[in-house]
Amino acid sequence: MTSLFRPALSKMLPYTPGEQSAPGKVIKLNTNENPYPPCPAVVKAIQEAATGNINRYPDPMATAFRHAAADALGLPGPEWVLAGNGSDEILTMLVRGFVGEGEKLRLPYPSYILYRTLADIQGASWEQVPFNDDWKLAAEFGETSDKLKLVLLPNPNSPSGTIVDQEEVAAIANSLDCPLVVDEAYVDFANQNCLELVQQNERVMVTRTLSKSYGLAGVRFGFLIAQPQIIANLAKIKDSYNCDAISIAAATAAMSSQDWLKDVVAKLNATRARMETKLTELGFHVTPSHANFVWCQHPDGNHQSRYEYLKANQILVRYMQFPDWGDGLRISVGTDDQIDACLMMLERFS
Amino acid sequence: MTSLFRPALSKMLPYTPGEQSAPGKVIKLNTNENPYPPCPAVVKAIQEAATGNINRYPDPMATAFRHAAADALGLPGPEWVLAGNGSDEILTMLVRGFVGEGEKLRLPYPSYILYRTLADIQGASWEQVPFNDDWKLAAEFGETSDKLKLVLLPNPNSPSGTIVDQEEVAAIANSLDCPLVVDEAYVDFANQNCLELVQQNERVMVTRTLSKSYGLAGVRFGFLIAQPQIIANLAKIKDSYNCDAISIAAATAAMSSQDWLKDVVAKLNATRARMETKLTELGFHVTPSHANFVWCQHPDGNHQSRYEYLKANQILVRYMQFPDWGDGLRISVGTDDQIDACLMMLERFS
Known part of the structure; x- marks a missing residue:
């Protein structure tokens, strides 16, 4: 190299x-x-956007999508949502926002190894806490430590497909002093989620993607649900126009097709x-x-x-x-x- | 905060x-x-992509686009091209790739202030070297310094619309020991560019965008032209699927419409x-x-x-x-x- x-x-x-x-x-x-x-309304939205103003820059904050997401998910308002170029971009923003060079993030094991790559790129370190045999989390997962700046929990998890109960997630979040990001890429296939916790604790943040349940992996659209002051600060890190006009139209149509x-x-x-x-x-x-x-x-x-x-x-x-x-x-x-x-x-x- | x-x-x-x-x-x-x-062929490509496999992840390296760009620009091959979600994302990757916390990047003044923001996000510093009154660059712009890890030159420049001659850019690149990124967002409106220099010096890299001349600001597509070993290493930093299937189709059609x-x-x-x-x-x-x-x-x-x-x-x-x-x-x-x-x-x- x-x-x-x-x-x-x-x-x-x-x-x-x-x-x-x-x-x-x-x-x-x-x-x-x-x-x-994907939903026919999404295909129609893309085809209409193609003959729209694609010579013009898109809406930097994807306002239409934020409204649709807040409505669909019953959030207090659009300012609780940040749109990204796939939830990969959201995860990148979170690592860049919270974890500096020489600091540390935590993830369970076995889970999504991309988190380790994101730490590596940042010049940060990572530690893995093994799941218990019953796919619950060891108490160690919620312990604070000096350099620990971010904890990531895929929930449901991959490869296991298991889910940690909302109550257990709340307890972990409360024992930590850094953000706990619940990566809910697969949550639409489960019977519970952690959206409520976001409203209770500014350190709980939830990521979602349109790549799985919505059938839009090719469109690259993900989002973060967090308290408004968190969203406002993370927006400083993102590229000005991180989502394109066509994917904003597609994602807005998708969220409106519950x-x-x-x-x-x-x-x-x-x-x-x-x-x-x-x-x-x-x-x-x-x-x-x-x-x-x-x-x-x-x-x-x-x-x-x-x-x-x-x-x-x-x-x-x-x-x-x-x-x-x-x-x-x-x-x-x-x-x-x-x-x-x-x-x-x-x-x-x- | x-x-x-x-x-x-x-x-x-x-x-x-x-x-x-x-x-x-x-x-x-x-x-x-x-x-x-934009070109009608681009609109057609988007509409066709909408009914394609958008439930599937896109090509991580945007291979079709890389071939089209190499052909259109007369590059040795597709491995000289890296596609990004707008040239903003390419610039972000470059800063993340070359500049660590506490290190420094350089830009001319007055020019594109986004570069300063990218340094700020990284926890790096930036220094501005004023253009001379005739919009040429002071010798200072090519001076090495210990912490200096990246030099950015918008060429043509904004707000001035002026261009620094290829020979002058070559001399600056040769006097530096860090990468010189020539941001050619506006170069299609000029009568010269720096692509030749990329083949002569691995420290010269050129960024391009489809937002200006190609009329695709809404689609978010930019790219880097650099030597293959540079491209291969920068690809490690990018999100796995940084460009979506629809924008890849649009950008490929655009490059094929010279x-x-x-x-x-x-x-x-x-x-x-x-x-x-x-x-x-x-x-x-x-x-x-x-x-x-x-x-x-x-x-x-x-x-x-x-x-x-x-x-x-x-x-x-x-x-x-x-x-x-x-x-x-x-x-x-x-x-x-x-x-x-x-x-x-x-x-x-x-």
Whole structure:
């Protein structure tokens, strides 16, 4: 690496997102996308925006979206919402906002390793606190420490699909003296969330994405829900025009389509239940999921060979291996046909 | 400001972009947008992308765009190009890549004050080297110093619209030991650029945007041209999916429409020449422009009152005031009708 770069970057490894594939050729169950096309109102909004004023800069604060999100989620007002170019950008802003060089962030283990990359880029350190065997959090997760400036909790978690109860999250937040960010990328597939806690404690912040439940991974839109004084200060860090006019139009239409969301989530959760039953029948240990994927481990431990067998048969799932913890398969909830094909191949393997 | 944030952020002021206005009501000549709609091929690409796989994550490296850009600009290959969510994001990556907390970046004065904000966010410092009276750069601009990790040169510059010759830029780059980023946001309106220097010196990097000449400010797309080893390392800093599927499709179509670009630039440059002549007749001192705006100063010094007079008459231009240097009006090149209206009001004022 050329010596022009900051030393913190020379030793870091980049985050590697899930494999992409040419559309149509492969059944893609590896990056937790929604297998269904987005709401027709969203497609219409994009096509209208294309002939709008795209030669003009977009609204820097995505005002229309903030209103739609506040309405859909029952927030006190749009000033509780900050829009971002995917929740990845929101997470980047949070790390840049709260964690300086030489400071520290905390995450549970196993969970979303992107958080570690964000710390590395910032020249900060990270510490991982293992989940208990029942996927609850050890008391250690809520302990304060001198350099600790940010705690990140994916909830529901990946790869496990498990969820930590709102009461437990509240207790952690209250014992910490730094922000606790609850990453709710998958929360629309669960039966609870932490929005209430945001109103009770300025140190609780919730991130959301339109990439999963709303079927808009290609559009890059995520947002933060936090108290207005937090939003106002974080906005200083963001690029002036971080969301484009077309994605603002798409995201606004998506948030205004809560009936569509309810339907698609019901459909995916029904498929998930079927996956859980069948995988259990096939001898897998299945962790009950609150997300649009299922984490499963087979007693024979042949996870990597199953991953490769599926891939050879044009089915892409995620093989994940966590040092000192274990490995398994994370299978996104697809359409019923896709999941039938996947389950059939897994049956054939065993 | 709540004490949860990094200290570097508590003292900084946010960057304030130019005023926005509801479309249609106002003649907007304040943020250097292209007044013409984008190429029809771009609109078509967006509308097609809307019904494509937007439920799937986009290509993390925007491969199609990189090929189109390399072809259009005669670069050795796509690995010389890094795509970003506007050139703002590219500039953010560059500052994060090269400048650590407590280190320093340099910019000329007066120029683009966003660079200072980016240093502030990073907890770094910035120093400004004044342009000479003839808009050339003082030797000081090329001097090395211990903490100096990045030098930024908007070329053509804003607010002046002036350009520093390629030979002069090469000499500065050779005397520095840190990267020199040439921000060529406006270069399509000029008659030279610094792409050749990138191939000669790994410390020279060029940023471009589709917001100005291509008429796509609403789409947020910019890119970096640098040597492949620089691009590969900077890619580690970017969000995994920093450009969305729709803007990649739009930007790829735009880069493949070089004939359209040539025509719209010729039209705008003809309008610019007319603006320069008429403003001179109206008694302004006009700095000859190589960009899609004109910087003008009137001997009577009544710039702010002209700005307000125009605004009261539904014409928005940029009043800019640079401490220890002076003030003036920066007027974007609009359509002929828009410029006629603006010039008529300025004539009426005087």
